[in-house]
Amino acid sequence: MQQQSPSPQDTEQRAALLALLYDMILIRTFEERVSSLAREQGRLPGMQITCIGQEAVAVGVVRALRPVDVVVTNHRSHGHMLARGSDPAALMAEIMGRADGLNRGKSGTLHMADPKNNVLMTSTVVGAGPPLAVGAAFAQRYRRGPGVTCVFFGDGAAAEGSVHEAMNLAAVWKLPVLFVCESNCWAGAQAHQEHCPIGEIAARAGSYGMPGEVVNGNDVERVLETALGLLEHCRSGQGPALLECLTYRMHGHGEHDPQHYVDKAELAAWAGRDPIARLAGALGLADEASGGGEAGGGLRALRQRAAEAVDRAVAFADASPYPSPEEALEHVYVNPIGPGAPGSQEG
Numbered sequence: 001m002q003q004q005s006p007s008p009q010d011t012e013q014r015a016a017l018l019a020l021l022y023d024m025i026l027i028r029t030f031e032e033r034v035s036s037l038a039r040e041q042g043r044l045p046g047m048q049i050t051c052i053g054q055e056a057v058a059v060g061v062v063r064a065l066r067p068v069d070v071v072v073t074n075h076r077s078h079g080h081m082l083a084r085g086s087d088p089a090a091l092m093a094e095i096m097g098r099a100d101g102l103n104r105g106k107s108g109t110l111h112m113a114d115p116k117n118n119v120l121m122t123s124t125v126v127g128a129g130p131p132l133a134v135g136a137a138f139a140q141r142y143r144r145g146p147g148v149t150c151v152f153f154g155d156g157a158a159a160e161g162s163v164h165e166a167m168n169l170a171a172v173w174k175l176p177v178l179f180v181c182e183s184n185c186w187a188g189a190q191a192h193q194e195h196c197p198i199g200e201i202a203a204r205a206g207s208y209g210m211p212g213e214v215v216n217g218n219d220v221e222r223v224l225e226t227a228l229g230l231l232e233h234c235r236s237g238q239g240p241a242l243l244e245c246l247t248y249r250m251h252g253h254g255e256h257d258p259q260h261y262v263d264k265a266e267l268a269a270w271a272g273r274d275p276i277a278r279l280a281g282a283l284g285l286a287d288e289a290s291g292g293g294e295a296g297g298g299l300r301a302l303r304q305r306a307a308e309a310v311d312r313a314v315a316f317a318d319a320s321p322y323p324s325p326e327e328a329l330e331h332v333y334v335n336p337i338g339p340g341a342p343g344s345q346e347g
């Protein structure tokens, strides 16, 4: 029987899925490099926190956003930022604390912002992102802009009073906020059931008068489709929404944490639900281990492209100097008055 050639729509759909797959592979490759650099003496300052295993949440949600939308991220930020289009080289340089980093080496991995891509800030104070997102969404509405603010937070953060207050206020004022809970089964070394009396955090949405949805956070297509629906609600002036993505933190809390407290069988079960393998499988792309052929080569090519981007990022960061001590206080605070102050004629 003669094979039918794919319709342009099918080809377009496949290209869109391949783009999602590449973004997830880039995040994985970038963070695996961060993880290995963190094990070398003197390479990376500070604590390194990765989202390995959670890439579908970052990629699915961020793909649903528009450039005008604002992102507020948390301590597990690399995936959100790469998905949003942050330059991997500038990101790696920032993680290494170098002068050519995204924030001139002053934030390191835990406090990054990327104004060019509307990533307002990273808050590593657990539960502090949602109230800041409410402020950003208030500004968007006050200026009559078309944007929505999307805030990522963890299942542990959902237990903080500040998250309750943020959801309540956003709902009362009908602000355009998409609250995205990355329910990754852990908060530090505490399992979900040890800090949360209910299975699904999205069940709380109804009590704030907002829609809430729970999705398989390792299924990037479902994450994207559900985020698009909830963002539509936020854009239409009906107020906030809550998206809970069920996923798993495949590494320890940070790269210093060997996660001895994690049941190996649980880890293996979640490894079998890997978001990258899932989409690659759906696209009919074989993994290298299983032979390859033309389709396997496709996956290999994506991995190769990501590895080259990460190699370039590391080389760029390595070549960048540390910021000079003389500029330690520059670009840290906004000058509230005088030249350069917000609204000033002179700057």
Ligand SMILES: Cc1ncc(C[n+]2csc(CCOP(=O)(O)OP(=O)(O)O)c2C)c(N)n1
Pocket (backbone or CB within 6 Å): 075, 076, 124, 125, 126, 127, 153, 154, 155, 156, 157, 158, 182, 184, 186, 187, 188, 249, 253
């Ligand atoms: C207010 C506050 N309390 C405690 C911490 C220390 N801390 C950092 S991350 C974390 C766990 C957060 O868990 P969760 O919100 O589920 O996010 P995940 O790390 O799983 O992505 C804790 C307790 C902190 N940074 N801020």
Ligand SMILES: [Mg+2]
Pocket (backbone or CB within 6 Å): 154, 155, 156, 182, 183, 184, 185, 186, 187, 188
């Ligand atoms: Mg968590």
